[in-house]
Amino acid sequence: MIKLKNVEKKYRRGAEEVRALRGIDLEIQAGEFASVIGPSGAGKTTLLHILGCLDLPSSGELHFDGLRVDRMRESELVTLRRNKIGFIFQQFYLIPGLSVVDNIALPLLFSKNKPAPGRIEELARQVGLSDRLHHVPAQLSGGEMQRTAIARALVNDPEVILADEPTGNLDSANSEKIFDILHKLHQNGLTVIMITHNPELAGRAGRTISIKDGIIEQ
């Protein structure tokens, strides 16, 4: 489903050139649940951004569903992200003034897709937020905010969910709930790739990708 061939990613930090990824070869199969682990600065987030077509390799090839992503134009990348990829962030990034329902529906503003009747409510139910539909983020707990962000990632029916430390800001009980939701999504056939610093959660994913100094170790 997603294939990286000898992917390098370099960027400048002041006068210094940083090689965030060094010749990565990686293949993610449809329906996999993979965790990405590694120390800070290892290149996990850069890898996730490339897997999510948010960033492009400096060199090498990136394929998504057989398409050469590294040769795509900006507008094609937007369409790909919009229709096939769902992002979840550690900081949730909910819009403060919007209700849970409106936050979940946010990606639909850009895709111009009309959700099926009851679709938003159904997603909220799936993540356990049926009784919080009209609450704004300030009225939610951290776990509830992350569950809203998960529902938002699902609203366009993506093929893959990319989660960047989704439990990083949560206590263990809420972390467990979030992991259970991601696990269920995987069981329903969705591809899930999750960065985590929690080795126990990483171990429960079907596959663990360990990265260090921009190189995949296994």
Next chain:
Amino acid sequence: MSGMLKLSVQNLLRHRTRSFLTMLGIAAAVGVLFSVFSFNRGFDQGLARELQATGLHFMVVPVGCAHEVAALVLHGTVVPKYLDATVIDDVRSTDGVEFATPILVAQLPNPDRHRIDLIYGVEMEVLREIKPDWQITGEIPTAPHEMLMGYDVAEHAGLTLGDEFRYPAVDETFVVTGIIGRTNSQDDAFVYLDIATAQRLMDNPDGATAIGVKVASPERMGSIISELEEAVPGIQTVTMSQVMNSVANVAASAKSLSLAIALVALVIGAVGVMNSILMAVFERSQEIGMMRAIGASRWNIFQIILKETTILTMVGGAAGIALATVGARLIENYVRRIMPYVPGGDMLSFDPLLALACVGFALVVGVGAGLYPAWKASRINPIEAIKGS
């Protein structure tokens, strides 16, 4: 409300004070712009109306400054020059003149009230012809010791019909036989006496500051004026359209200045909008990065930000029009106090087309100011924005 509009409104509501102050800047600028345009329009219309209402076609005055003549015609300036006594006969005998009437404008001390009254001497029998729009309570004077009072003079002096009023400087007492209804013009500030009485009081038995002339056929006015100026030395004639141009020229600089101030205020308001939106964009760069990640195109981001500027400018503009309309009376009173001449009537009447044009203009300027922040937001690199967290 559409999703994107709702998002833009929510973004503005996040910083209510900032949004309110930015909107206030736009409201003030649009309010001033609307008031200035309304006033300029009202001024021109009022001036034309006032000159038409004189019932005269031109004035004959001693040779001098055209602006002085305009001031004389419109608000009775005391001009220290008089026409020769024979001029009135020459004018009256000119072919095509329907009637000619002498006018004497003078000052008379009123020590009881610590002021100097402006006296307007005129032939009472032609008063209705030269001031056809006046609403007079009582009667036009018919005897030498009767007076007609302008609204403001009567009100300040507390005089009503039938009251007697004495000028100690000339040791004469007059009876108020009529009071003119408020005209909102300089006419309100005069005491009107028969010309013969005014000439006697001023010790100038045949004196006239000007002669008002009405011609039988206005299309012949040019030839009548030429004939008159050739026949009578030491005079100049000023038509009402020349007076209008003269006043318009004097007023033009004040109008241009006020318009420039309004435009500067609008530019300042637009800079305020740009600053406010730009700050909001910088503060929300992570959020914008997130939106780009979940499928927003650069155009989507551009639209969201531009909608915010549009809302700010439109609401601010509408508020400015509302404030200017509500405060029109106050603004007009203030302008009347500081400007040497303002025609009668409402200067700041509400014109919906003008209001729309002002909001439209503000919208163009405001949206122009929003283009840079919107472009800046659309260029935010989602990776850097998200990493910025």
